[in-house]
Structures are given as structure tokens and as C-alpha cells.
Amino acid sequence: MITLTERQSLILKAIVRDYTEGGNPVGSKSLVQELPTKVSSATIRNEMARLEDLGLIVKTHLSSGRMPSIKGYRYYVDHILKPEKVDNKDLKVIQHSLGGEFHKIDEIVAQSADILSQLTSYTTFTLRPELKDSRLSGFRLVPLGNHQVMAILVTNNGDVENQTFTIPNDITGDELEPVVRFIDDQLVGLPLQDVFRQLNQEIPLKLAKYLRDPDGFVDIFGRVLSKAASERFYVGGKLNLFNYTDQQSPKELQSLYSLLDQTDSLASVIGSPGQHIQVRIGNEITNDLLKNYSLITATYDVDQHGQGVIALLGPTAMPYSRMIGLMGAFQRELAGKLLDYYRYFDE
Amino acid sequence: MITLTERQSLILKAIVRDYTEGGNPVGSKSLVQELPTKVSSATIRNEMARLEDLGLIVKTHLSSGRMPSIKGYRYYVDHILKPEKVDNKDLKVIQHSLGGEFHKIDEIVAQSADILSQLTSYTTFTLRPELKDSRLSGFRLVPLGNHQVMAILVTNNGDVENQTFTIPNDITGDELEPVVRFIDDQLVGLPLQDVFRQLNQEIPLKLAKYLRDPDGFVDIFGRVLSKAASERFYVGGKLNLFNYTDQQSPKELQSLYSLLDQTDSLASVIGSPGQHIQVRIGNEITNDLLKNYSLITATYDVDQHGQGVIALLGPTAMPYSRMIGLMGAFQRELAGKLLDYYRYFDE
DNA sequence: TTTAGCACTCTTTATCTACGAGTGCTAATA
DNA sequence: TATTAGCACTCGTAGATAAAGAGTGCTAAA
Numbered sequence: 116m117i118t119l120t121e122r123q124s125l126i127l128k129a130i131v132r133d134y135t136e137g138g139n140p141v142g143s144k145s146l147v148q149e150l151p152t153k154v155s156s157a158t159i160r161n162e163m164a165r166l167e168d169l170g171l172i173v174k175t176h177l178s179s180g181r182m183p184s185i186k187g188y189r190y191y192v193d194h195i196l197k198p199e200k201v202d203n204k205d206l207k208v209i210q211h212s213l214g215g216e217f218h219k220i221d222e223i224v225a226q227s228a229d230i231l232s233q234l235t236s237y238t239t240f241t242l243r244p245e246l247k248d249s250r251l252s253g254f255r256l257v258p259l260g261n262h263q264v265m266a267i268l269v270t271n272n273g274d275v276e277n278q279t280f281t282i283p284n285d286i287t288g289d290e291l292e293p294v295v296r297f298i299d300d301q302l303v304g305l306p307l308q309d310v311f312r313q314l315n316q317e318i319p320l321k322l323a324k325y326l327r328d329p330d331g332f333v334d335i336f337g338r339v340l341s342k343a344a345s346e347r348f349y350v351g352g353k354l355n356l357f358n359y360t361d362q363q364s365p366k367e368l369q370s371l372y373s374l375l376d377q378t379d380s381l382a383s384v385i386g387s388p389g390q391h392i393q394v395r396i397g398n399e400i401t402n403d404l405l406k407n408y409s410l411i412t413a414t415y416d417v418d419q420h421g422q423g424v425i426a427l428l429g430p431t432a433m434p435y436s437r438m439i440g441l442m443g444a445f446q447r448e449l450a451g452k453l454l455d456y457y458r459y460f461d462e
Numbered sequence: 463m464i465t466l467t468e469r470q471s472l473i474l475k476a477i478v479r480d481y482t483e484g485g486n487p488v489g490s491k492s493l494v495q496e497l498p499t500k501v502s503s504a505t506i507r508n509e510m511a512r513l514e515d516l517g518l519i520v521k522t523h524l525s526s527g528r529m530p531s532i533k534g535y536r537y538y539v540d541h542i543l544k545p546e547k548v549d550n551k552d553l554k555v556i557q558h559s560l561g562g563e564f565h566k567i568d569e570i571v572a573q574s575a576d577i578l579s580q581l582t583s584y585t586t587f588t589l590r591p592e593l594k595d596s597r598l599s600g601f602r603l604v605p606l607g608n609h610q611v612m613a614i615l616v617t618n619n620g621d622v623e624n625q626t627f628t629i630p631n632d633i634t635g636d637e638l639e640p641v642v643r644f645i646d647d648q649l650v651g652l653p654l655q656d657v658f659r660q661l662n663q664e665i666p667l668k669l670a671k672y673l674r675d676p677d678g679f680v681d682i683f684g685r686v687l688s689k690a691a692s693e694r695f696y697v698g699g700k701l702n703l704f705n706y707t708d709q710q711s712p713k714e715l716q717s718l719y720s721l722l723d724q725t726d727s728l729a730s731v732i733g734s735p736g737q738h739i740q741v742r743i744g745n746e747i748t749n750d751l752l753k754n755y756s757l758i759t760a761t762y763d764v765d766q767h768g769q770g771v772i773a774l775l776g777p778t779a780m781p782y783s784r785m786i787g788l789m790g791a792f793q794r795e796l797a798g799k800l801l802d803y804y805r806y807f808d809e
Numbered sequence: 810t811t812t813a814g815c816a817c818t819c820t821t822t823a824t825c826t827a828c829g830a831g832t833g834c835t836a837a838t839a
Numbered sequence: 840t841a842t843t844a845g846c847a848c849t850c851g852t853a854g855a856t857a858a859a860g861a862g863t864g865c866t867a868a869a
């Protein structure tokens with residue numbers, strides 16, 4: 116356990132701030148003016164040597180200024196930083212952007228990623244509240260003519276998914292009636308997980324009574340069901356990558372870009388944050404591509420509807436204090452908006 | 463009108479080829495070995511001086527090798543190049559990728575952009591056949607419970623669009639019945655353009671009989687209609703930008719990236735190609751961002767269903783011969799696939 | 810414990826040099 | 840007249856050298 120003196124702490128804080136703002140290693144002389152008590156640059160050098168011994172700051176070469184190490188950022192985030200109160204203008208932006216009419220949870224969540232990336236100039240990820248409490252609340256088959264039928268699935272959260280499929284012969288609504296009724300009787304009201312299970316077991320057999328081709332139907336139904344049950348991160352501010360990545364290595368930029376398109380990799384990188392707001396810095400992130408970046412993740416609670424996730428990817432040298440404040444505010448606003456949404460459907 | 467001697471033409475061709483393959487300006491000595499008839503480097507230098515006078519090739523500095531100018535590429539494409547017969551393996555890839563089952567035209571067209579970008583390592587755009595002959599062939603309103611209704615619109619081409627919306631009070635299918643019937647009577651069978659027109663004129667008045675809030679309905683209907691009638695380019699191989707853009711200017715790369723996300727800008731850049739396969743090089747493209755790139759555009763005919771567009775963006779130094787061959791093959795395959803698709807719904 | 814002073818390190822930038830690839834021109838050749 | 844050999848000249852690249860500047864660590868004095 117590292118304990119710093121008051122002055123060491125102030126110096127570390129100043130180094131973090133200066134390096135974050137200027138991007139250049141920070142020298143002892145420039146720090147003289149930034150400490151509340153007047154000390155000479157030599158004193159600061161001595162303190163810096165100690166901070167370096169502790170592994171909190173590093174030099175790029177023998178006679179360069181210092182910059183924070185991963186460990187240094189860690190200490191700063193854990194012990195020094197105070198979350199900045201969110202800027203009033205930023206709060207207005209959030210509230211205004213979330214204020215509109217949305218038809219789907221996913222729209223709200225996707226929009227959130229965009230707002231947050233706009234406010235931060237970084238890249239953001241949002242995940243809707245988990246679906247473990249989602250239940251099937253309705254199923255429709257709508258014949259569209261021209262060999263086409265649309266399957267529509269509704270959950271108790273108001274989520275709607277649909278999938279059009281093509282069938283060999285035209286069919287009327289009447290012929291589909293018994294199938295829909297069967298689904299209504301057997302499956303409506305069940306959690307999606309249970310529907311999945313039954314779909315692979317008893318359903319195909321039972322359906323054989325009504326349909327010549329139950330397998331085809333089961334396939335379609337499974338597809339819509341997967342859509343409704345799939346958890347998928349929305350990504351905002353992809354283009355912001357250009358603002359904070361190392362401009363010298365386009366290869367890396369390209370890899371990052373393609374990482375952002377892989378939902379499953381994203382999920383494993385972001386994980387499900389245990390704490391309320393978690394900061395992972397550099398190699399603390401379980402993905403080598405991101406070892407020079409920082410990831411702030413946060414959950415948001417929507418009461419009995421479960422938790423969602425918001426996340427922020429930026430450079431290790433980011434203004435943590437402002438970002439954490441912002442994440443906190445966003446957490447609250449988004450949770451509030453979703454609660455309103457759910458409440459509307461629970462009436 | 464420029465006319466080149468046989469030998470000049472061969473030299474220009476060799477310069478284009480070498481520069482495209484190697485990326486470096488081409489000198490007279492290296493060309494000696496590439497011409498069918500043995501001539502000295504001095505002769506080639508003389509010829510090159512003439513080609514330069516004509517503006518077909520340029521030097522980067524006084525004593526550098528030569529590279530083709532825009533005008534040089536233009537001449538090469540117009541008079542020298544012979545489209546390469548498409549590679550058999552590539553053809554297999556195309557046919558296989560388009561061979562599967564698709565539920566929507568847009569899926570086929572979107573998939574096409576991906577295949578083409580994969581085959582070329584460049585960036586591609588595809589546009590579905592124009593919709594001017596599209597007619598409204600069906601409209602449904604499906605109450606989903608929980609204040610939600612889904613509007614579904616079907617066209618005679620088998621295109622299906624839908625939009626879920628929220629209404630103040632729950633409603634049953636019966637109440638919506640007259641509205642749907644009214645739409646069926648008045649609008650089904652009309653070209654989408656006409657539907658649009660009527661929607662803004664007589665429809666709101668007539669609907670007032672059946673609905674308290676015709677404006678709200680008209681809004682929803684308009685939204686689904688726009689979705690069905692909107693022409694939108696699919697983009698493939700965005701990440702390939704990294705392979706062929708100037709690695710030195712991330713700013714430019716960023717601008718290009720955001721250009722690819724702007725459907726309307728894309729449309730104006732690509733336009734609607736008059737010829738079957740059109741090559742635009744460098745500043746011939748009406749967008750300054752693309753002045754160092756080449757754009758190959760092509761239409762594909764789907765008989766009475768209109769024309770679509772495929773396009774390819776790459777460096778000015780691209781293997782035109784192979785690319786044009788590829789575009790030709792793709793044109794045919796895609797048109798064929800879509801014809802099959804339409805035929806299925808026309809039965 | 811703090812500080813002034815100083816030698817030392819390392820990066821950055823500019824200047825110079827040598828090298829090589831390629832050109833244009835001239836004069837000789839077929 | 841068209842082609843070619845020869846040569847001086849240009850320009851970009853890479854490496855070497857030097858000077859400036861920022862910053863450090865250490866020593867010795869306050």
C-alpha cells in the first residue's frame with residue numbers, strides 16, 4: 116500500500132493534469148509555479164525521484180520530464196481525483212437529447228452512445244438493460260401476399276422484433292391462425308430463456324399437428340427470438356478514434372476500427388462492471404490492442420428491469436475527473452429515461 | 463485529339479503498369495527490358511519527353527522517373543486498356559456469395575457491396591434498382607398491445623418496410639380495420655410517387671371520417687413510405703481505406719470516413735452513370751476529397767425493374783484492367799440474381 | 810530539509826556530405 | 840532521319856556532425 120505525503124500527492128496531481136492537457140512530459144521547473152507552497156525546482160526533483168521509485172511516474176529517457184505511469188494514473192484515480200460536478204451545459208445537452216419520443220428501448224440506448232461520444236470526443240459503448248427478465252408477450256404472423264409472411268415478436272418490455280420470410284406457397288391469415296394461437300397458449304408469458312428451451316424440445320413435435328413443415332417455422336421463430344434476446348453494444352464516436360490514437364500507426368488504428376465492429380470482442384473487453392463506475396487503465400484492460408488506452412465503464416440500474424452498461428474509451432491521458440462526473444450524470448439520466456419508458460408500458 | 467505511335471502507346475502502358483504495381487516513378491532504364499522490341503534507354507527517354515509534352519506523364523522533380531498524370535490514366539483507360547477476363551476463382555466467389563437465400567432486395571444489394579470490396583480490397587458502393595416503378599401493393603396495421611402498433615408496407619417488388627409506433631390509448635384490430643380498408647381502396651396499386659403526392663393532399667381530409675387524429679397517422683404512414691422509397695447506398699470495405707489512402711494525412715482519412723457515412727453526399731458524388739461502365743479519375747470526380755482517387759461506376763439493368771448502380775473507389779493507381787473486368791462480371795451476376803428474385807414475386 | 814549550482818544526458822533541429830537514380834543534351838552512328 | 844553512347848547536371852535519400860535546449864542527478868552549502 117502506497118502512501119504519499121501531501122506534497123507528493125500535489126505533485127503527482129499536477130503532473131497528471133499538465134501531461135493530460137499538454138501531452139508532453141512535465142519538468143520540475145514548470146511545476147514550481149503550480150504548487151500552492153513555494154518550493155524550488157530542486158526540491159520538486161527530489162520528490163519526483165521518490166515518486167519514480169514508487170513507480171508512479173516515468174521518464175521517456177534519462178533526462179526527460181516525467182509522465183504518469185499506469186500505476187500513477189491508478190493512484191491518481193483511486194486516491195486523488197475528485198469527480199467533477201457535471202457542467203450545466205452538458206447536463207442540458209444530455210437531458211435534451213434524451214427528451215424526445217422514442218419507439219424502442221434500443222433507440223434510446225443507441226442515441227445515448229452518440230450523445231456521450233459527442234460530449235467527450237471519445238468513443239463510447241452502450242448496452243441496454245439485460246434481458247433476463249424479458250418475457251414473451253405477443254406473437255403475430257402477418258401474411259403479406261407474394262409468398263411473404265412477417266413474424267412479429269413482442270416482449271413485456273415493449274421490445275418489438277420482426278423478420279420477413281418467404282414461403283413456398285401463398286397462404287392466408289386463416290391458415291396461420293392455429294399456429295399463432297398455439298404459440299399464444301403455450302409460450303406467451305414465459306421468459307425468453309424458457310421459450311428458447313422449449314423451442315428446441317417439445318414445440319416442434321406439438322406443432323406437427325398444425326403444420327406440414329414445423330422445422331421451417333421453428334427456424335424462423337428462433338431467428339426473431341434471437342434478435343429480441345441478443346445483447347449488443349452500440350458504438351458512438353467511431354470517428355473520434357482519429358482524435359486520440361497514435362497518428363503514427365495506421366495499422367493499429369485499423370485494428371481498433373475492426374475491433375469496434377465485432378460485438379462479441381467488445382463484450383468480452385467491456386465485460387460487466389462490478390462497481391458502479393470502474394476505470395481501467397492501459398494494460399489493466401484485457402485486450403492488447405487497448406493497452407495504451409483507458410476504459411471507463413459504468414452500470415446503470417433500471418430497478419427491476421435489470422442493469423445496463425455505458426462505457427467510454429479514450430487515451431490513458433484523459434481528464435478523468437470530468438469524465439467520471441459526466442458518466443455519473445449520464446448514468447442517472449439514462450436510467451431515469453428508461454424508467455419512464457418502462458413505466459409507460461407497465462401501466 | 464491525341465494520337466500515339468505504337469511504341470509510345472506501349473511505353474505509356476508499361477509506365478502505368480509498373481507504377482501501379484510498384485508505386486514508384488518509373489525510369490527509362492527499367493523500361494528497356496519491358497518493351498517487345500529492343501531499344502536503348504535514350505530512345506525511351508526521347509519518347510518519354512514527348513509523352514510528357516502531351517501531358518500524359520509527369521515527373522515529381524526534374525530528374526525523377528515518370529508517373530502517369532490524370533490525363534495519362536484517362537488515355538490509358540480510353541484507348542489502351544483491355545478489360546481483363548474475370549478470374550475464374552473470383553467468378554466462383556461472386557456466384558457463391560450471391561447464391562444463398564435472401565429475404566429482401568436490400569440484403570442482396572448490401573451483400574454485393576461486401577463481396578466486391580473483398581475481391582478488390584477497395585471500397586465499394588451499391589444502389590438497388592431504382593424504385594420509380596415501385597407500387598404500393600399492401601398495407602397493414604398490426605396492434606401489438608401495450609400502446610403499440612406496427613405499420614407494414616409492401617411493394618409490388620416484394621419490398622417490406624415496417625415501423626412501430628406508440629399510440630396514446632390501446633386499440634384493437636377492429637378499430638383500425640376501416641383505415642386499412644380505406645388505404646387499400648384508395649392507394650394500393652399506385653406508384654409510390656403518387657402515394658406520396660396524395661398523402662400530402664386529399665388523404666388527410668378523407669381520413670378524418672375514420673380517425674380522430676389523421677395527422678398522426680399520416681405522419682406514421684409517411685415515415686414507412688419514405689423508408690420504402692428511399693434510395694440508399696450500401697458501402698462495403700470501409701476499412702480498406704487504410705490500404706490505399708495516403709498514410710501521412712490522418713485528417714484526410716477521417717474526412718473520407720465521414721463522407722462514407724453521408725448517404726446524400728455519396729449520391730451526389732457517384733451520380734447516375736450514363737455509360738455502362740464509367741471510369742472517373744482524380745479531379746474528374748466532383749468532390750475535392752477524392753481528387754487523388756479513382757471511381758469506377760457501373761449500372762446494371764434488371765429489365766423493366768429499372769437500373770441499379772455499383773461503384774468502386776480506389777487509388778488512381780489501380781489495376782484498371784482487372785477492376786473493369788470484375789465490375790463487368792459483377793454487373794451480370796447481380797442483375798441475374800435480382801431478376802430471379804423479381805421473377806419469384808411476379809409469378 | 811531545502812536550495813543553488815553545475816556537469817551530464819538526451820532529443821531536436823539544422824547543415825553538410827556522399828551516393829544513386831534519372832534526366833536532357835550533344836555528337837556520333839546506322 | 841532515327842537511334843544510341845556518353846556525360847554533365849539535378850534532386851531526393853541517408854548518414855554524420857554539431858549546436859541548442861530542456862531536464863535531470865548530485866554535491867555542498869544554507
